[in-house]
Amino acid sequence: MELRQLRYFLMVKESGSLSKAASVAGIAQPALSRTIRQLEEELGVQLFYRHGRGIRPTEEGAQFHASIIPLLRELDQIKSDLGEAAGVPAGDITFAMPPSMSAAIGAEIVKQFFSLYPQVKLHLVDGLSGYVNEWLAAGRVDMAVINNARKSPYVRMDPLLEVNLLLFGRKLEIETLAPNTEIIPTRNIAGLPMLLVGRNHGLRRELDAAMQKLGIQLDIKAEVDALSPLKQLVREGYGFTVLPHGVILPEIGNDDFGFRRLVEPELTQRFMLAFSLQRPTTVAMRELARRVRIELAKAVADGRMVGRVDRLISDEVRSPPYS
Incomplete structure (x- = not known):
């Protein structure tokens, strides 16, 4: 059983569709289907029911999901702890923003992390909120700016901008x-x-x-x-x-x-700063959240964006950057 198989299983379960999961995972649907079949054969149980509107987990699939979630989170935490052993932001972050906000502050955030936090690998992507919500739920995206979307047990959202x-x-x-x-x-x-x-x-x-x-x-x-x-x-x-x-x-x-x-x-329209709960919130992610708020405040102040920024004077914004 491979870690890749477990993460693909999670994407399929959360999206309820092989085609959506394949899009989130960035692989062809037939390849994803083969991976799920191989996992089912290895476990000796059927993990999903196929029906006209997509797929849903069997009782065994739901049990398997409940069993692997703590394991995946623990693995992510180990990786985070090792990467941040020196007490500075480290690790990989995939961060999604709406195209309009990315155009206003995306380049500046990437430049700052490239200069100040060389141990962080930041992957910035554009996406409309409807798609980003799916990426967050599947764990493909670690953080995102999204509009005030439906609540999800797999996503934490903090107010950002109206x-x-x-x-x-x-x-x-x-x-x-x-x-x-x-x-x-x-x-x-x-x-x-x-x-x-x-x-x-x-x-x-x-x-x-x-x-x-x-x-x-x-x-x-x-x-x-x-x-x-x-x-x-x-x-x-x-x-x-x-x-x-x-x-x-x-x-x-x-x-x-x-x-x-x-x-x-x-x-x-209210925009939120969202975090995937598929992995722990790391020092690097907290620093990214702080930088997003600071750069967004600057963009509103100089007219690159127009809106009302939430929680600008917060501990997260006032705290000093890591060095």
């Missing part, structure tokens, strides 16, 4: 809808052709909840989970979308686009 949501569209159409103002009532988007991210994203859930309270049914023309195609469709006049301010910042001054802040009610 941003406004805006209606985003072609400039002429936006100015026609809301001339000589920077705001638009949320109920006014009823009847507009909308291009939105899918329902597995926190932004979409915030919007759907607000529409339900207002008794409004949106006219959703398409769901697009990629920012570049979404902006392209808006540019070509296929509809409007709703996005956080950080995503729109690169388009300020672009004559193709216009935007208005949604009010009455004001719509916001």
Whole structure:
């Protein structure tokens, strides 16, 4: 039995789908299926039931899962303890952020860790929150900035940043809808052709909840989970979308686009700093969290990002860096 097999089993169990687990693991689905079959043959039991909507663990699979979780955590803790024996940040961290936040502070964080903490190998990845949540639950990502997602027993979330949501569209159409103002009532988007991210994203859930309270049914023309195609469709006049301010910042001054802040009610999106509970929180991870808060505060102060930062004056931010 190999450690790799155990981690693949965990990914499959948490994702409930071989295809999703293969995507998280970064391997082909047939190879993942063979690995799970080999593990089942070695154990002499069936670990999963296959059904039309995916897979779920058998009773033996659930028992096996409960047995290996403490072992995997202990192995991760041993690795962490050895790497941090000198009392300085060390080890590997895979950290995910939304593309807008990565563009604002990602490079600076990587530069600081490269310079100050040479024993830390930091892997920075971009991803929309719906996907990052799956990566966190599967243990593929150690830390992430995500929107205020559904609670998970495998993820710890701390408040980080709250941003406004805006209606985003072609400039002429936006100015026609809301001339000589920077705001638009949320109920006014009823009847507009909308291009939105899918329902597995926190932004979409915030919007759907607000529409339900207002008794409004949106006219959703398409769901697009990629920012570049979404902006392209808006540019070509296929509809409007709703996005956080950080995503729109690169388009300020672009004559193709216009935007208005949604009010009455004001719509916001809260970003959280999330930690995978598939592994212990290390000194390096705590230092990364501190650096993220510091750099985010700087980005808000100098206008690279617009929002309200949570818990800036905290022990984590005030504590001195490791040397």
